[in-house]
Amino acid sequence: MAPKSNHLLLKAARGEEVDKVPVWVMRQAGRYLPEFREERSKSDFFTICQTPELACKITLQPVERFPLDAAIIFSDILVIPQALGMEVIMQPGEGPVFPNPLKISDVAKLSEASVVPDVLSYVFDAIRLTVDKLSGRIPLIGFAGAPWTLMAYMVEGKGSKTFSAAKSWLYKHPVLSHQLLERLTESTILYLVGQVQAGAQILQVFESNAEYLTPDLFRTFALPYLQKICDTVKQKLKDMELPVVPMIVFPKGGHFALSALSKTNYDVIGVDWTIEPSVARSLVGPNKTLQGNLDPCALYGDKASIEEAVRRMLEGFGRSRYIANLGHGIYPDVNPDSVATFVDAVHRFSSQPATIS
Numbered sequence: 001m002a003p004k005s006n007h008l009l010l011k012a013a014r015g016e017e018v019d020k021v022p023v024w025v026m027r028q029a030g031r032y033l034p035e036f037r038e039e040r041s042k043s044d045f046f047t048i049c050q051t052p053e054l055a056c057k058i059t060l061q062p063v064e065r066f067p068l069d070a071a072i073i074f075s076d077i078l079v080i081p082q083a084l085g086m087e088v089i090m091q092p093g094e095g096p097v098f099p100n101p102l103k104i105s106d107v108a109k110l111s112e113a114s115v116v117p118d119v120l121s122y123v124f125d126a127i128r129l130t131v132d133k134l135s136g137r138i139p140l141i142g143f144a145g146a147p148w149t150l151m152a153y154m155v156e157g158k159g160s161k162t163f164s165a166a167k168s169w170l171y172k173h174p175v176l177s178h179q180l181l182e183r184l185t186e187s188t189i190l191y192l193v194g195q196v197q198a199g200a201q202i203l204q205v206f207e208s209n210a211e212y213l214t215p216d217l218f219r220t221f222a223l224p225y226l227q228k229i230c231d232t233v234k235q236k237l238k239d240m241e242l243p244v245v246p247m248i249v250f251p252k253g254g255h256f257a258l259s260a261l262s263k264t265n266y267d268v269i270g271v272d273w274t275i276e277p278s279v280a281r282s283l284v285g286p287n288k289t290l291q292g293n294l295d296p297c298a299l300y301g302d303k304a305s306i307e308e309a310v311r312r313m314l315e316g317f318g319r320s321r322y323i324a325n326l327g328h329g330i331y332p333d334v335n336p337d338s339v340a341t342f343v344d345a346v347h348r349f350s351s352q353p354a355t356i357s
């Protein structure tokens with residue numbers, strides 16, 4: 001079936017009027033679902049990503065359980081460093097690990113961006129399969145990591161409290177850092193265009209490590225690349241006569257970035273739970289859709305407390321130009337029933353005209 005453009009989430013992303021607030025959950029396909037843990041016990045994380053039938057099956061798991069307004073293709077942001085030649089292992093309990101983190105002398109050895117669409121064709125296959133299975137019910141979100149966030153993992157080699165090794169490059173080796181960020185930007189552009197070509201109807205760029213940057217570092221090493229990705233992806237889609245899909249940017253912890261991002265061509269800006277909805281709105285102005293920002297820990301509360309948190313969040317954001325979500329990925333020990341409560345509360349409260357404006 002031809003993909004539809006009148007889905008709730010796409011309308012909200014474009015700033016059109018909606019009769020209820022759309023909702024999805026970052027990491028909605030993940031370890032809090034017993035059916036995900038079952039698949040994970042059988043296969044390695046990246047094997048799942050590389051096997052379109054498995055990636056498709058897992059993408060659909062949360063959608064079959066909850067009335068979510070979007071699916072997000074099951075993959076990881078670290079497939080780009082892999083495609084450029086780096087080894088990444090997903091260690092249970094520890095997260096991603098690069099056995100050989102990037103050294104200064106390695107930057108020149110990374111593959112050319114042009115290899116990315118071929119190497120990651122398995123993601124495009126998974127998208128085609130998933131769009132087909134969704135039969136136009138809800139849109140499929142494609143995604144990628146932003147260049148700084150990818151660089152931070154590549155240099156650090158794993159998660160970090162400070163990302164000081166990666167940040168040291170920005171101060172000590174700015175020229176080389178820009179070369180690396182440029183390579184990642186070119187790769188991400190080709191990758192995101194390929195996802196739309198395969199059927200993704202909206203794209204999210206995760207700048208999850210924005211929070212480690214100063215406003216100055218963000219302006220120098222993150223913003224220009226985020227901007228280039230958005231502008232070039234949209235231009236290429238137009239040139240290729242593909243749908244110019246809405247784009248979401250999620251600068252986690254980057255309150256300082258919101259005002260600058262509101263002047264870019266991203267349609268939607270994601271916010272984490274550490275900012276008041278009204279402050280986020282005043283920073284981005286009226287012409288961007290906001291996405292977020294329930295504290296992932298709010299899902300540990302009972303039904304009444306989740307509903308109360310959702311009510312406050314909806315009052316803060318209002319109904320127009322808003323997509324409900326958590327302020328970051330869902331935690332693995334959340335009870336799936338709490339997700340059902342969250343999704344239902346967003347839909348129910350936001351379709352009662354008296355509740356919110």
Ligand SMILES: Cc1c2[nH]c(c1CCC(=O)O)Cc1[nH]c(c(CCC(=O)O)c1C)Cc1[nH]c(c(CCC(=O)O)c1C)Cc1[nH]c(c(C)c1CCC(=O)O)C2
Nearest residue numbers: 026027028029030072073074075076077095096206208329
């Ligand atoms: C930084 C980042 C990564 N990956 C991602 C980000 C950006 C979002 C964010 O800030 O969380 C994005 C991502 N990772 C995953 C998805 C799938 C789609 C979805 O949201 O459902 C998406 C969109 C699967 C995953 N990616 C990961 C899991 C769990 C690992 C497992 O199953 O063993 C899943 C389902 C692992 C992962 N992958 C990454 C980390 C740091 C970790 C470890 C943290 C953790 O364990 O939650 C890198």
